Amino acid sequence: VIEVDDVKRHYVTGGGTVKALDGASLTIERGEFLAIAGPSGSGKSTMLNVIGGLDVPDSGEVMVEGKHLGEMRQSQLAALRRDRIGFIFQAYNLNPVLTVLENTEYVMMLQGKPPAERKKLAVDVLEEVGLGDMLDRRPSQLSGGQQQRVAVARAIAGAPAIVLADEPTANLDSTTGQELLDMMERLNRERGVTFVFSTHDPEVMKRASRLIRLRDGKIESEERRR
Amino acid sequence: VIEVDDVKRHYVTGGGTVKALDGASLTIERGEFLAIAGPSGSGKSTMLNVIGGLDVPDSGEVMVEGKHLGEMRQSQLAALRRDRIGFIFQAYNLNPVLTVLENTEYVMMLQGKPPAERKKLAVDVLEEVGLGDMLDRRPSQLSGGQQQRVAVARAIAGAPAIVLADEPTANLDSTTGQELLDMMERLNRERGVTFVFSTHDPEVMKRASRLIRLRDGKIESEERRR
Numbered sequence: 026v027i028e029v030d031d032v033k034r035h036y037v038t039g040g041g042t043v044k045a046l047d048g049a050s051l052t053i054e055r056g057e058f059l060a061i062a063g064p065s066g067s068g069k070s071t072m073l074n075v076i077g078g079l080d081v082p083d084s085g086e087v088m089v090e091g092k093h094l095g096e097m098r099q100s101q102l103a104a105l106r107r108d109r110i111g112f113i114f115q116a117y118n119l120n121p122v123l124t125v126l127e128n129t130e131y132v133m134m135l136q137g138k139p140p141a142e143r144k145k146l147a148v149d150v151l152e153e154v155g156l157g158d159m160l161d162r163r164p165s166q167l168s169g170g171q172q173q174r175v176a177v178a179r180a181i182a183g184a185p186a187i188v189l190a191d192e193p194t195a196n197l198d199s200t201t202g203q204e205l206l207d208m209m210e211r212l213n214r215e216r217g218v219t220f221v222f223s224t225h226d227p228e229v230m231k232r233a234s235r236l237i238r239l240r241d242g243k244i245e246s247e248e249r250r251r
Numbered sequence: 252v253i254e255v256d257d258v259k260r261h262y263v264t265g266g267g268t269v270k271a272l273d274g275a276s277l278t279i280e281r282g283e284f285l286a287i288a289g290p291s292g293s294g295k296s297t298m299l300n301v302i303g304g305l306d307v308p309d310s311g312e313v314m315v316e317g318k319h320l321g322e323m324r325q326s327q328l329a330a331l332r333r334d335r336i337g338f339i340f341q342a343y344n345l346n347p348v349l350t351v352l353e354n355t356e357y358v359m360m361l362q363g364k365p366p367a368e369r370k371k372l373a374v375d376v377l378e379e380v381g382l383g384d385m386l387d388r389r390p391s392q393l394s395g396g397q398q399q400r401v402a403v404a405r406a407i408a409g410a411p412a413i414v415l416a417d418e419p420t421a422n423l424d425s426t427t428g429q430e431l432l433d434m435m436e437r438l439n440r441e442r443g444v445t446f447v448f449s450t451h452d453p454e455v456m457k458r459a460s461r462l463i464r465l466r467d468g469k470i471e472s473e474e475r476r477r
């Protein structure tokens with residue numbers, strides 16, 4: 026369902042050229058539960074951004090559900106992300122002026138889901154991540170881990186086909202992190218949602234059915250498990 | 252060096268009253284290397300904010316180096332933080348318009364350290380956290396873990412008496428996280444810097460000489476190690 030073909034992405038800074046991705050290729054089947062590990066700065070966030078069409082590689086191809094991202098117009102890319110992909114950002118990127126509930130409903134609203142339906146879906150997922158009694162708070166009234174969970178809820182509330190999660194448990198205690206993984210695994214198993222997540226957490230890596238290791242923008246190794 | 256006496260801090264939200272800290276007391280000796288653990292939302296960030304004078308409790312007392320924070324004027328509190336305390340925020344709070352080097356030098360500049368000296372101290376600590384070749388970048392040009400390391404560098408560059416670190420390794424791979432802890436331990440051992448950090452990471456907890464567990468705004472348990 027996702028095809029990354031010899032993708033390169035570099036940045037030119039004052040100090041020189043940074044190769045965020047340096048010829049990475051990856052095929053992800055529908056329904057996979059894939060973890061991307063690697064040292065800080067190895068290209069994990071860049072990889073997720075490129076897969077999700079949020080960043081454009083300098084060379085190489087990315088295909089999602091049979092479509093070449095590089096050939097799509099901005100509006101088509103936006104529609105693909107809105108309808109097919111749920112994104113959990115490393116820094117959460119919640120809208121500070123919206124409540125927890127409104128933040129979670131946001132994408133479903135863009136999709137045109139009716140208010141009653143999107144509210145129910147949002148409330149259900151917020152309860153599942155333990156935030157059911159914080160619907161009316163704003164992000165500044167939440168702890169770090171609570172903000173992270175809203176970011177997760179927002180990405181999965183509409184049960185997208187693909188979830189791209191950038192370090193989804195970084196600010197969570199191990200119990201809450203495990204509960205989140207249980208929920209992600211269940212969505213994966215029961216609804217066939219494809220999960221691709223970056224992580225530094227060995228506990229999260231253990232739960233992946235496949236583990237990719239990045240180093241200096243390249244895929245260093247790969248293991249299949251269960 | 253730090254005395255927290257029956258501190259309470261609540262928030263009133265639409266949904267009711269949240270007891271972020273609910274009668275917590277803690278004494279921290281000079282030179283300690285103390286970890287605060289606890290579930291998401293248990294009050295760790297609030298505890299650090301109250302110790303650092305960034306937040307005012309509703310009741311109870313906080314004393315830092317013999318001074319009652321509650322009796323100090325804003326200017327005195329600001330001077331205490333600037334001169335005696337280094338703070339690593341959970342969301343880093345880097346200044347987006349300053350470079351990595353400028354962000355790291357910032358507190359030392361407020362302290363009136365001469366340019367040559369603060370630059371040397373800043374460059375040294377940035378090299379120690381592996382960012383020596385990123386001095387002129389801005390936060391938006393860094394990975395999540397690189398931003399976290401700048402936040403650490405900024406807090407410790409001037410070797411403050413006390414460092415309050417809110418989840419300093421959350422976005423770091425285990426190697427980089429261990430290197431950071433090595434550096435913090437060395438500052439603690441060689442220069443007597445007092446460290447108080449919150450964490451979810453069992454590896455970080457293991458390295459603490461004392462571990463406090465919070466739950467629902469109260470201290471649930473405490474262990475001394477080594």
Ligand SMILES: Nc1ncnc2c1ncn2[C@@H]1O[C@H](COP(=O)(O)OP(=O)(O)OP(=O)(O)O)[C@@H](O)[C@H]1O
Pocket residue numbers: 165166167168169170171196197198262263264269270271289290291292293294295296297298341
């Ligand atoms: N401005 C606010 N308004 C209302 N409630 C708040 C506010 N700030 C924090 N809280 C609440 O206070 C409690 C403690 O928050 P705190 O940030 O200290 O938790 P934490 O232990 O640091 O959590 P985490 O591990 O998720 O970072 C949480 O329940 C949080 O929702």
Ligand SMILES: Nc1ncnc2c1ncn2[C@@H]1O[C@H](COP(=O)(O)OP(=O)(O)OP(=O)(O)O)[C@@H](O)[C@H]1O
Pocket residue numbers: 036037038043044045063064065066067068069070071072115391392393394395396397422423424
């Ligand atoms: N806008 C930018 N300008 C210059 N370099 C950048 C920019 N964005 C990212 N980089 C660099 O690209 C490399 C890969 O960054 P990326 O964010 O993908 O790493 P990561 O694996 O997600 O790291 P972390 O685990 O710290 O989040 C890093 O060396 C980073 O400094």
Ligand SMILES: [Mg+2]
Pocket residue numbers: 069070071115191394395396
């Ligand atoms: Mg990243």
Ligand SMILES: [Mg+2]
Pocket residue numbers: 168169170295296297341417
């Ligand atoms: Mg916190």
